[in-house]
Amino acid sequence: xxxxxxxxxxxxxxxxxxxxxxxxxxxxxxxxxxxxxxxxxxxxxxxxxxxxxxxxxxxxxxxxxxxxxxxxxxxxxxxxxxxxxxxxxxxxxxxxxxxxxxxxxxxxxxxxxxxxxxxxxxxxxxxxxxxxxxxxxxxxxxxxxxxxxxxxxxxxxxxxxxxxxxxxxxxxxxxxxxxxxxxxxxxxxxxxxxxxxxxxxxxxxxxxxxxxxxxxxxxxxxxxxxxxxxxxxxxxxxxxxxxxxxxxxxxxxxxxxxxxxxxxxxxxxxxxxxxxxxxxxxxxxxxxxxxxxxxxxxxxxxxxxxxxxxxxxxxxxxxxxxxxxxxxxxxxxxxxxxxxxxxxxxxxxxxxxxxxxx
Amino acid sequence: xxxxxxxxxxxxxxxxxxxxxxxxxxxxxxxxxxxxxxxxxxxxxxxxxxxxxxxxxxxxxxxxxxxxxxxxxxxxxxxxxxxxxxxxxxxxxxxxxxxxxxxxxxxxxxxxxxxxxxxxxxxxxxxxxxxxxxxxxxxxxxxxxxxxxxxxxxxxxxxxxxxxxxxxxxxxxxxxxxxxxxxxxxxxxxxxxxxxxxxxxxxxxxxxxxxxxxxxxxxxxxxxxxxxxxxxxxxxxxxxxxxxxxxxxxxxxxxxxxxxxxxxxxxxxxxxxxxxxxxxx
Amino acid sequence: xxxxxxxxxxxxxxxxxxxxxxxxxxxxxxxxxxxxxxxxxxxxxxxxxxxxxxxxxxxxxxxxxxxxxxxxxxxxxxxxxxxxxxxxxxxxxxxxxxxxxxxxxxxxxxxxxxxxxxxxxxxxxxxxxxxxxxxxxxxxxxxxxxxxxxxxxxxxxxxxxxxxxxxxxxxxxxxxxxxxxxxxxxxxxxxxxxxxxxxxxxxxxxxxxxxxxxxxxxxxxxxxxxxxxxxxxxxxxxxxxxxxxxxxxxxxxxxxxxxxxxxxxxxxxxxxxxxxxxxxxxxxxxxxxxxxxxxxxxxxxxxxxxxxxxxxxxx
Numbered sequence: 001x002x003x004x005x006x007x008x009x010x011x012x013x014x015x016x017x018x019x020x021x022x023x024x025x026x027x028x029x030x031x032x033x034x035x036x037x038x039x040x041x042x043x044x045x046x047x048x049x050x051x052x053x054x055x056x057x058x059x060x061x062x063x064x065x066x067x068x069x070x071x072x073x074x075x076x077x078x079x080x081x082x083x084x085x086x087x088x089x090x091x092x093x094x095x096x097x098x099x100x101x102x103x104x105x106x107x108x109x110x111x112x113x114x115x116x117x118x119x120x121x122x123x124x125x126x127x128x129x130x131x132x133x134x135x136x137x138x139x140x141x142x143x144x145x146x147x148x149x150x151x152x153x154x155x156x157x158x159x160x161x162x163x164x165x166x167x168x169x170x171x172x173x174x175x176x177x178x179x180x181x182x183x184x185x186x187x188x189x190x191x192x193x194x195x196x197x198x199x200x201x202x203x204x205x206x207x208x209x210x211x212x213x214x215x216x217x218x219x220x221x222x223x224x225x226x227x228x229x230x231x232x233x234x235x236x237x238x239x240x241x242x243x244x245x246x247x248x249x250x251x252x253x254x255x256x257x258x259x260x261x262x263x264x265x266x267x268x269x270x271x272x273x274x275x276x277x278x279x280x281x282x283x284x285x286x287x288x289x290x291x292x293x294x295x296x297x298x299x300x301x302x303x304x305x306x307x308x309x310x311x312x313x314x315x316x317x318x319x320x321x322x323x324x325x326x327x328x329x330x331x332x333x334x335x336x337x338x339x340x341x342x343x344x345x346x347x348x349x350x351x352x353x354x355x356x357x358x
Numbered sequence: 359x360x361x362x363x364x365x366x367x368x369x370x371x372x373x374x375x376x377x378x379x380x381x382x383x384x385x386x387x388x389x390x391x392x393x394x395x396x397x398x399x400x401x402x403x404x405x406x407x408x409x410x411x412x413x414x415x416x417x418x419x420x421x422x423x424x425x426x427x428x429x430x431x432x433x434x435x436x437x438x439x440x441x442x443x444x445x446x447x448x449x450x451x452x453x454x455x456x457x458x459x460x461x462x463x464x465x466x467x468x469x470x471x472x473x474x475x476x477x478x479x480x481x482x483x484x485x486x487x488x489x490x491x492x493x494x495x496x497x498x499x500x501x502x503x504x505x506x507x508x509x510x511x512x513x514x515x516x517x518x519x520x521x522x523x524x525x526x527x528x529x530x531x532x533x534x535x536x537x538x539x540x541x542x543x544x545x546x547x548x549x550x551x552x553x554x555x556x557x558x559x560x561x562x563x564x565x566x567x568x569x570x571x572x573x574x575x576x577x578x579x580x581x582x583x584x585x586x587x588x589x590x591x592x593x594x595x596x597x598x599x600x601x602x603x604x605x606x607x608x609x610x611x612x613x614x615x616x617x618x619x620x621x622x623x624x625x626x627x628x629x630x631x632x633x634x635x636x637x638x639x
Numbered sequence: 640x641x642x643x644x645x646x647x648x649x650x651x652x653x654x655x656x657x658x659x660x661x662x663x664x665x666x667x668x669x670x671x672x673x674x675x676x677x678x679x680x681x682x683x684x685x686x687x688x689x690x691x692x693x694x695x696x697x698x699x700x701x702x703x704x705x706x707x708x709x710x711x712x713x714x715x716x717x718x719x720x721x722x723x724x725x726x727x728x729x730x731x732x733x734x735x736x737x738x739x740x741x742x743x744x745x746x747x748x749x750x751x752x753x754x755x756x757x758x759x760x761x762x763x764x765x766x767x768x769x770x771x772x773x774x775x776x777x778x779x780x781x782x783x784x785x786x787x788x789x790x791x792x793x794x795x796x797x798x799x800x801x802x803x804x805x806x807x808x809x810x811x812x813x814x815x816x817x818x819x820x821x822x823x824x825x826x827x828x829x830x831x832x833x834x835x836x837x838x839x840x841x842x843x844x845x846x847x848x849x850x851x852x853x854x855x856x857x858x859x860x861x862x863x864x865x866x867x868x869x870x871x872x873x874x875x876x877x878x879x880x881x882x883x884x885x886x887x888x889x890x891x892x893x894x895x896x897x898x899x900x901x902x903x904x905x906x907x908x909x910x911x912x913x914x915x916x917x918x919x920x921x922x923x924x925x926x927x928x929x930x931x932x933x934x935x936x937x938x939x940x941x942x943x944x945x946x947x948x949x950x951x952x953x954x
Contacts, residue, residue, distance in 0.1 A: 052533045054668075071666045072536040079537045085530035089552040102539030146538070156537075370861060374755040374763075381752050382769040384829065388784040389772075391795055395787060408798040450677040457674035469675070476686050477883070478938050480890045482914040483931035486696065486924045487689035510685040513678060541662035542670055571777035573893050578919060589779040593897065596783070603787055610780040621775050625768055629837060 002063030002153040002186055003028045004049070009058030011044055011210075018044050019210045022058070026203065031180055031187045033201035033218075035194060037233070041210040042190045043158060049188060050156055051075050062153055073102070078147035079156040082163060084139045086131035092142050093127040099150040117149040120179075137168045144176075148183065157189040161196065173199060194234050198222065206230045224348065228355040231282045231348060237312055240283045240322045242297075243352065246274045255281050255347070258318035262295045262344055271349065271358050279358065280350040285312065287343035288324035290332075297322070298339045301332045313338065389614070396420070396607035403603050419608035428583055429609060432591035435501055436570055439587055442505035443512060443569040444562050450509075451516040452558070456546055458517065459524035460532070473514040484510055485578045492579060499581045507575050512565045519564060522630075523557025524550065560627040563620050570617065588613050697928035704922040717929035726905060726913060727930070734909040736820060737827075737895075738888045742881060744828040749835025749880075754865075756836070757843040774833035782897035785826040789813065813899055816906035823898050823907055830894065831887070835880055842876035843869070878949040882942055889938055910934050 004026040011019040018041045026032045034042040047053040049060055051072035060067050067075050078099070086095050093114055094101070100110045118124045121141045131139060140160065147155055160176070161169045177200055180187055191197055197204045198218045205215045206229075214226035225231035231239045244257035253271060255262045262281070264271075288297070299315035299322065306312075306328065313324045313332055324340055332338050349358040395403055399416050402409040423429050458470055488507050489498065497503030527550050535545035551558065573589040580586045586594075592609045595601045601609075621628070664670065700713050721727045756767050773781065788796045791811035800806035812822040846869065854864050870877075892912035895901065901908035901916070914930035917923050 047533075050533070050537060052536065071541070072533075073539045073541060073666075075537075077537060079534065081530045081534060083528055083530050085528065085534035087531060087535070087549055089549075098535070099538035102535075102544070146534075150538075366861070371758065371760060374758050374760055377751060377755045378763055378766045378770070381748070382766045385773050385833075386769050388781075388788060388829070389776075391788055392780075392784045404793055408793070408795060410795075446681070450681055453674040454678035457671040461671040463671050469679075473682070476682065478886055478890075478935065478942070479686070479690050480911060480914065480931040480934045480938075481892075482911060482918055482927055483693040483935060484686065484689045485915075486918050486927060486931075487692035488685065489918075490692070490924075491689065506681075506685060509681055510689070513681060517678065542665035543658075543662045544665075546665075567775055571775075571779075573777070573779050573897070574891065574915070578915075589777055592783075593779055603790075603793075606783055607787065610783055614776055614780050617775055617777070618772065621772065622768065625771070629771065 003061075004030075004032070004154060004186055004188065005059075005061040006045075006049070007059040007061065009045065009048060009060065010056045011041070011048060011053070012056050017210060019048075019055075022210075022212060024205060024212070024215060026186060026188070029184045029186055031189065031200055031202045033197040033204045034188065034190045034207060035192065035197040035201075035204055035233075036207035036213075037192060040207040042207050045207075046156055046158055046188060046190045049154070050077060050079055075154075076150075076152050077154040077156055078150045078152040079158065080140075080143045080147050080160045082159040084131075084143040084163075086139055086142055086146075088131050090130075091127065092123070092129050092131065092134070095131065095142060096127075096145045096149050099146065113149050114145075117145040120148070120182075121145050121175075136164050137172065140164060140168075140172055141175075144179065148179065148185075152185065155185050155187045157187065157191075159191055160189075161191070162193070176200060194236070198234075206233060208233075223346070224357070225282070226357055228280065228282070228350045231350070231357075235284060237285050237323045237325070239348075240285065240288075241350075242281045242283060242317070242320055242322065243278060244281060246271070246277060246279045246349070248275050255279065255349075257281075257297075260295075260297050260317075262297075262342055262347065264344055264347060264349070274349070274351070274358055278352050280352050282348040282350060283322070283342065284346060285323045285325040287346040288322070288326075288340040289343075290324075290326055290330055290338065291341045292339050293341045295342045295344050296339050297342055298337060301334050301336050301338050304332060304334065306331070315340070392607045392610050395603055396611050398604065400602070400604060419602075419604035420612070423605050423608045423612070427595060427605075428591060429588070429612070431583060432586060432588040433612070435585055436587040436589075438501040439505045439508070439576075440566050440569045442502060443508040444566050446505060446509050447513050447516040447565050448558075448562065451513050452520065452551070453546075455517040455520040456524055456550065459521045460529065460550075470518075473517055476514050477511065481511075481574055485575060488575075489578055498579060499585050501585050504576060504579050504585065504587070505569070507579055508569050508572060512568055515568070516561055516565050520554070520557060520561045523554040523561070526557070527553040556624075556627045560624045560630075563624045564628055567617050567620060570613075693928050694932055696924055697926075697932045699925050701925040701928075702921075702923050713925070717926045718933075720926065721929060721933065726908065727910075729905045730908045730910045730913045733820070733905075733907060734889065734911075737824065737907075737909050738885055740824045741827045741831070741888055742884055744824065745832040745884065746835050746877070746881070748828065748832040750839055752832070752836040753839035753843060754869075756840060770836060771833045773830050774837070776830070778830070778893040779897055781826065781830045782894055785822075785829070786813070786898065789822060814903055816903050819899055819903060819907050823895055826898060827888075827894055831884065834884060838876055838880040839873060842873045846872045874949060878945065882945060885941060885945075886938060889934060 004024070006022055006024040009019060009022040010017070022045060024032065034045060036042050044053065048055045051067065051070060055068070062075060062077070087098065090098065096117055097110045097114045100113060105113075114127070115124065118127055121144060123138065123141045123145060126134060126138055126142070131142065134142065143160070157176070161172055164172060173196055180200070189196070189200060201218050203215065204218050204221050206213045206221060208229055214221055214230045216226075221230060222234055225234060225239075228241065232241070242255075242257055244255045244262075247254050247256050247261075249261065249263075253264045253275070255264055297317050299317035301313060302316050302321065303314040304311060305314070309328055310325045311328055311330055313326055313330070315322050315324065315338055350356065351358055394412065396419050397415045397417065398409065398412045399414050399418075402412050402414060458466065488510070492498040492503045492507070497506065531549050531553070532542070532545040535549045536542065540548060571589065572587070573593070576587045576590045577593075580590060588609075592606070592613070595609075596606060664673065697717055698712055698714055699710050700708050700716075701710050702708055752770055756763055756770070788794050789812045791797070791809055791814065794809070797806065797809040801808065810818070812818050850868050850872075851864060854868055859867065890911055892909065892915050895907055895909060895912050896915065899907040901912050910930060911934060914927045914934065917930060918927035
């Protein structure tokens with residue numbers, strides 16, 4: 001177990017800069033999720049941490065050791081790959097024990113460690129098979145077994161669940177969480193799935209274009225996104241963006257949009273500078289409820305999407321589309337006018353030009 | 359509508375079978391005819407009335423070829439040249455092919471194209487200088503020299519074909535092995551080469567067949583019985599001794615037997631390899 | 640979980656173990672170049688050096704059987720001689736006939752075989768092996784098999800043609816200037832059409848089946864599908880196959896050397912064969928080199944023009 005610091009790491013391929021000055025500090029036993037759309041540089045960053053690719057600048061420090069010039073085999077890390085990367089010519093037993101074999105651990109210890117890991121992952125009965133004879137979920141478990149048997153300083157996961165079907169993915173997600181709780185090893189986990197990020201991470205780094213957009217606890221990322229990209233990337237259905245003008249009224253600030261005026265609370269000091277200017281309000285769909293109490297928005301119902309536990313209603317509010325998550329019993333009629341009460345404490349304001357949170 | 363559709367499919371199926379059977383017959387008939395000739399008695403070969411289904415058989419041609427001509431020596435020489443060629447390709451080509459498959463480095467594309475352009479050089483353009491150089495270094499008229507000369511056109515082929523098989527082994531496997539404590543060298547020998555084993559065998563067989571069959575380089579670069587390979591020897595026997603058809607046929611059958619056996623064993627992987635290399639090239 | 644020993648134990652042996660040292664080397668950034676080094680050296684020695692040597696040879700006097708002439712530079716003497724050499728022009732014309740006819744036949748038969756095999760009908764796997772077999776047979780044996788079958792006195796093909804009434808009497812195919820080239824082309828086609836079958840089959844596998852389903856629904860017949868889907872999708876691979884085959888046909892005189900040695904007369908004399916005989920029989924290496932250089936230049940021009948043309952067609 002160890003801490004991880006990434007200090008000013010850069011990477012360019014030719015003239016293309018894929019990572020720009022990345023700084024991350026992760027505490028011992030932490031679970032860092034690198035989250036972002038494809039091409040954001042998250043996998044490259046993971047490869048640099050693993051030593052599979054060299055950085056163009058900056059430092060990687062695992063524990064107290066600067067590992068810039070350390071080969072992957074000597075970094076004492078373990079990695080689970082998207083394709084699992086099980087050695088097809090070897091049995092599951094040898095696959096799991098391969099790291100120990102390479103480190104010249106004696107066969108008896110190796111055997112008992114492999115058995116322990118297999119037991120923890122409930123794959124004892126598969127030890128003598130070849131990877132080709134396993135299902136996707138089983139391969140995933142073997143890949144994790146290969147990682148945990150080494151007891152490394154650092155676990156690296158590269159989109160480990162994206163090749164599984166939806167049901168297995170949820171199961172294995174829980175399994176990873178349980179393993180982390182039990183082993184307490186420091187983890188870096190790459191994914192494009194925001195649910196995985198929210199459920200697993202103790203820290204989430206949202207990346208785009210080789211830059212970290214926000215690095216924070218999952219709840220902070222969800223409730224106080226640093227900019228419109230993060231706000232839009234996290235949450236499903238995505239956050240509503242409502243353009244309006246910030247005005248001063250009754251001693252507080254109000255967002256006026258058409259006829260509606262939403263009083264705002266919990267704003268940062270800087271908000272005052274935006275009075276009289278256009279801003280974008282970010283409103284999560286679940287903070288809109290049918291009813292006329294408090295601040296309200298009124299629009300016409302455009303689409304109704306029942307999902308089972310909830311119903312999503314898409315409304316046209318003064319020319320802008322807003323999604324509201326309402327109870328499963330609520331089935332408004334198309335074209336009808338609908339009034340929603342807004343939980344104004346949960347509103348985030350963004351600068352429409354920079355996209356940054358106000 | 360459904361009637362005519364299945365009807366037209368059936369028609370095409372029948373045509374396909376007819377075409378394939380006809381082509382297969384055309385392809386195999388010369389081999390069968392040569393084989394028949396090689397086991398016919400002389401009177402059934404040179405005859406006024408063509409004997410299609412011989413009733414008398416003899417292995418005399420094979421016995422005579424094997425005991426009275428220098429054929430066993432020729433075959434041994436060919437075996438020697440073939441194994442040496444395969445060995446050189448294996449030792450130098452495997453790692454080169456691996457490098458092309460695994461790494462992107464400046465000049466990679468140009469180098470790979472270069473390996474291909476080599477094929478465009480006319481055989482004669484290389485044979486003459488090779489003849490002069492080999493004579494200078496004393497490798498003319500030796501199996502070693504011939505094997506080295508063969509690598510000039512077989513090594514590029516070997517590298518290209520094998521690259522296809524290496525490409526099929528995921529790169530993540532090596533990353534995993536390197537993280538597990540292996541060096542790149544270890545990952546190559548422990549992980550990648552075992553996975554590409556079938557392809558490696560097929561590529562070797564392909565090169566072996568080509569070396570075994572080669573005629574032109576051998577004709578120019580060997581001059582004595584001591585290093586001559588079977589294609590040259592057989593051709594010379596035809597010219598010098600008015601070799602009887604039966605013996606020539608027997609020589610042909612002996613020589614293509616290993617080719618047919620090897621091809622039959624590895625044809626599926628080999629075909630995949632040849633085409634994979636070609637599709638990407 | 641016990642802690643794996645880290646770093647791995649180092650003994651004195653570790654310090655001098657060559658495998659370990661190469662292993663360490665493999666983690667450096669020069670590894671790929673080290674991997675390429677042996678083959679690059681070999682290729683330089685047996686390809687690049689001889690080729691450059693061969694090219695400069697074409698500007699020199701170099702006759703192995705006439706040491707009295709020396710090996711002086713003669714500039715373009717060989718090339719000038721070529722222009723005035725009627726055999727060169729005959730060979731050039733024959734090469735054109737030999738290459739285009741063989742390619743056309745091989746492509747046509749290869750395509751038909753590949754299309755039929757691609758239907759994956761039961762039992763055709765074995766037929767595929769038989770159909771591909773000729774390509775792997777040695778030229779020497781292929782040549783003699785056909786020489787045996789086309790023999791003027793006891794050739795089975797003559798017998799079959801006479802029995803079916805297509806031919807009045809046995810014919811000496813390779814002795815008649817009018818038929819020698821055609822007979823040689825047939826042997827060559829038999830030997831090499833499987834190359835096209837191989838490559839086209841690979842290309843056909845890469846065409847998504849959905850395209851044909853869509854075409855079926857749109858009402859396109861089999862021939863329309865061939866013309867509008869199959870052939871356009873195969874364009875690249877056909878171009879590659881044609882180039883490779885043209886290179887082979889232009890550069891290798893093997894089959895003609897075995898079948899006819901260029902005869903009767905000069906009726907099957909091609910450039911590669913002429914160059915080879917100039918070297919092997921006359922030991923006139925300078926002129927043979929010049930002939931080869933011309934062949935190489937013609938091939939490069941062809942490849943360049945062909946690739947350009949097929950690219951233009953794609954746009």
